[in-house]
Amino acid sequence: MTLINENYLKLKAGYLFPEIGRRVKAFTDANPEAKVIRLGIGDVTRPLAPAVIKAFHDGVDDLARGESFHGYGPEQGYDWLSKIIIEKSYKPLGVELMPSEVFISDGSKCDSANILDILALDNKVAICDPVYPVYNDTNVMIGRSGEADDKGYYEGLVYMPCTEANNFAPALPKEEVDIIYLCYPNNPTGMVATRTELKAWVDYANAQGSLIFFDAAYEAFISEPGIPHSIYEIEGAKTCAIEFRSFSKTAGFTGVRCGLTVIPEQLMALTKSGEKVALNKLWNRRQSTKFNGVSYPVQRAAAAVYSEEGWPQVQETISFYMENARLILAGLKAAGITCYGGVNAPYIWxxxxEGMKSWDFFDKLLNECHVVGTPGSGFGPSGEGYFRLSAFGSHENVQEAIQRIQQKWGK
Amino acid sequence: MTLINENYLKLKAGYLFPEIGRRVKAFTDANPEAKVIRLGIGDVTRPLAPAVIKAFHDGVDDLARGESFHGYGPEQGYDWLSKIIIEKSYKPLGVELMPSEVFISDGSKCDSANILDILALDNKVAICDPVYPVYNDTNVMIGRSGEADDKGYYEGLVYMPCTEANNFAPALPKEEVDIIYLCYPNNPTGMVATRTELKAWVDYANAQGSLIFFDAAYEAFISEPGIPHSIYEIEGAKTCAIEFRSFSKTAGFTGVRCGLTVIPEQLMALTKSGEKVALNKLWNRRQSTKFNGVSYPVQRAAAAVYSEEGWPQVQETISFYMENARLILAGLKAAGITCYGGVNAPYIWxxxxEGMKSWDFFDKLLNECHVVGTPGSGFGPSGEGYFRLSAFGSHENVQEAIQRIQQKWGK
Known part of the structure; x- marks a missing residue:
């Protein structure tokens, strides 16, 4: 008799965004005339940069001719893409990497989920609360937790609350943990970590022999100087951290699918008998066996993000979104609503x-303002009473959404 | 201290194809003037069909304009693609499916590996020998086996020998197994299963409550009438089988990346306490949480495979490759070499x-004929003494390779 992986049954609710999708669909089915403004899922809305489109077309054209056809590519991605990422995105930060340390993938969500494959189940995992739900759910699914309690905390996982009280910067865990998820700029709070804060994490991890998963998917939105864009800007990070990056938000690739994972060659973890094993080799084996590389034209498009024409175009779109963030922040503050983030990230927290519950506010915002956002409690118990708005709409929509919110809640 | 998944250390050698790549590179580095003909990795060589290229470009153009921009798509793939696959690829076989039963992915390799996520570790798994290495290695990596013995059989996995003695059709296992991998047309042997043979498997699986993973990646190459293209042509298969399909070989998508997995709604597996759970729901949850959908332009390109212009173009390329298969078969037979497959599959086994070992023949073929093939033993112990040639080259290269082999081994 075939048996299922029963860990899946521990998962409390559907994944957050499909649930939002269902509620929005129910509303729009019932109110087809309503103009719903979506600032919920962190999905981009602006077209790809012209230079990226051109390279994407060129890549497709290569597949139209025998002499330039590309079949299976390296499972780790093409060297020319890894090299340009290192050159344009890491070198300026003073970070040296080798192409063998950069793994191109079809997205950061997949990588941050699949990376668990190469690690033992008995590692103790710490995640922030609130948090990107994928970190929590994938650990539950793979069997690293018990059941959830009434609040939504799963037995066996360590939650690090990020609240107003600690300015959304989690404290180092009191108990020993083996794997720590950090995401900066943070999803969902939009807050960043200073160099000093990250140094404390790197020192902790190196001292404990723990591993940091550093999700830098939003690094391109950092506007303030001095804020680290990569964990590898911090001394000692190469012996304790894996970094995930994505073209999704940086260059509008949410529907195109390209990301990357950096695993330095010197990053080690242990067998139970204490033997050191390079995680780069294990991930390489995982990707070689379970993945078949990223679409060739997509990799061509990704490379063009860093081209002479592409980079300023991509920056312009980021500035466009960050102007939205500014509008949202200013508008909400003017309405007397307390908010965070939005300066170095496309998210406003x-x-x-009136201390509403997050899902109550979601329903009210949807039903009365026709605005979709993301309930903070969907990101974890400490997100209760908070709400995430994303800055990925058009200026007009963002302004209209803010006006509706101000009319409803403004003093 | 972070601990690794030690199951990875059980893996004997590097994944087969990277090992081939290393040996070929060593040869070409030492013999830069040699004209090496590659009939090893099953990678296509012909350009994409013009209709597919056009749709691919159209998809890219959609991303260049705000009004037609596509961000995150459904993790399960776009409905319009699932629907056209059902309509054009399953309905003609008499197989009815719903779009919710079709999951679009970035490739069959990923799916056939990731599907293990949703099943308990204590399922007993049966695989053919020889076999596509991914089935074996992913079960080892996830922890469903002990160590390998001297032959390369991993403790705990059930191997079903496919040899000349049984005409490469494995017998039903004597011990009870919970998960059975079948691949028809077969990689590596190029052999197919008749309707009667598949019916025996379906009946066995339904009687035992076991699950069949049916890999139909090569179904488009079936040339003989009456051979099933889908497991669902067999009565009862929807309650015991998951089917994997791919655009890789069908339409030359090895570098484009698109495949699909079919999980019928009525397909159930059990909890330990005997409760039935729909595998479709579990896979849906897996994909929603750990995957972010296939690149939108790629899905547009895939849909065009089934268009009025696209389908005949795609068929023409398949005929081209099958003419290669015919040439290889005829040429080898003329040289007195015994071979199988190549009629309903792009592989000749x-x-x-002279009873050479597979890797010895590989080295001899590479060094003396400058032809690359795949050693049968790389697909499992029962593949020792066999060798796979694939039909994906140009006619000229295939003819030249066969001539070189005939000069070397012809009587």
Whole structure:
């Protein structure tokens, strides 16, 4: 008799975004005339940069001719893409990497989930609360937790609350943990970590022999100087951290699918008998066996993000979104709503008015303002009473959404 | 201290194809003037069909304009693609499916590896020998086996020998197994299963409550009438089988990346306490949480495979490759080499001349004929003494390779 992986049954609710999708669909089915403005899922809305489109077409054209056809590519991605990422995105930060340390993938969500394959189940995992749900759910699914309690905390996982009280910067865990997920700029709070804060994490990890998963998917949105874009800007990070990056938000690739994972050659973890094993080799084996590389034209498109024409175009779109973030922040503050983030990230983390529960505010915002956001509690128990708005709409939509919110809640 | 998944250390050698790549590179580095003909890795060589290229470009152009931009798509793939696959590829076989039963992915290799996520570790797994290495290695990596013995059989996995003695059709296992991998047309042997043979498997699986993973990646190459293209042509298969399909070989998508997995709604597996759970729901949850959908332009390109212009173009390329298969078969037979497959599959499975070991024949073929093939033993112990040639080259290269082999081994 075939048996299922029963860990899946521990998962409390559907994954957050499909649930939002269902509620929005129910509303729009019932109110087909309503103009719903979506600032919920962190999905981009602006077209790809012209230079990226051109390279994407060129890549497709290569597949139209025998002499330039590309079949299976390296499972780790093409060297020319890894090299340009290192050159344009890491070298300027003072970070030296080798192409063998960069693994191109079809997205950061997949990588941050699949990376668990190469690690033992008995590692103790710490995640922030609130957090990108994938970190939590994938650990539950793979069997690293018990059941969830009433609050939504799964037995066996260590949650690090990020609240107003600690300015959304989690404290080092008191118990020993083996794997720590950090995401900066943070999803969902939009907050960043200073160099000093990250140094404390790197020192902790190196001292404990723990591993940091550093999700830098939003690094391109950092506007303030001095904020680290990569964990490898911190001394000692190469012996304790894996970094995930994505073209999704940086260059509007949410529907195109390209990301990358950096695993330095010197990064080790242990067998139970204490033997050191390079995680780069294990991930390489995982990807060689379970993955078949990223679409060739997509990799061509990704490389063009860093081209002379592409980079300023990509920056312009980022500035466009960050102007939205500014509008949202200013508008909400003017309405007397307390909010965070939005300066170095495309997310604004607001305290719900009148201490409403997050999903109540979601329903109210949807039903009365026709605006979709993301309930903070969907990111973890400490997100209760908070709400995430994303800055990926058009200026007009963002302004209209803010006006509707101000009319409803403004003093 | 972070601990690794030690199951990875059980893996004997590097994944087969990277090992081939290393040996070929060593040869070409030492012999830069040699004209090496590659009939090893099953990688296509012909350009994409013009209709596919056009749709691919159209998809890219959609991303260049705000009004037609596509961000995150459904993790399960776009409905319009699932629907056209059902309509054009399953309905003609008499197989009815719903779009919710078709999951679009970035390739069959990923799916056939990742599907293990949703099943308990204590399932007993049966695989053919020889076999596509991914089935074996992913079960080892996830922890479903002990160590390998001297022959290369991993403790705990059930191997079903496919040899000349049984005409490469494995017998039903004597011990009870929970998961059975079948691949027809077969990689590596190029052999197919008749309707009667598949019916025996389906009946066995339904009687035992076991699950069949049916890999139909090569179904488009079936040339003889009456051979099933889908496991669902067999009555009862929807309650015991998951089918994997791919655009890789069908339409030359090895570098483009698109495949699909079919999980019928009525397909169930059990919890330990005997409760039935729909595998479709579990896979849906897996994909929603750990995957982010296939690149939108790629899905547009895949849909065009089934268009009025696209389908005949795609068929023409398949005929081209099958003409290669015919040439290889005829040429090898003329040289007195015993071979199988090549009629309903792009693979020819040959017995090495003079009873050579597979890797010895590989080295001899590379060094003396400058032809690359795949050693049968790389697909499992029962592949020792066999060798796989694939039909994906140009006619000229295939003819030249066969001539070189005939000069070397012809009587």
């Amino acid at each position: 607001l305290k719900t008015p | 040959l017995k090495t001349p």
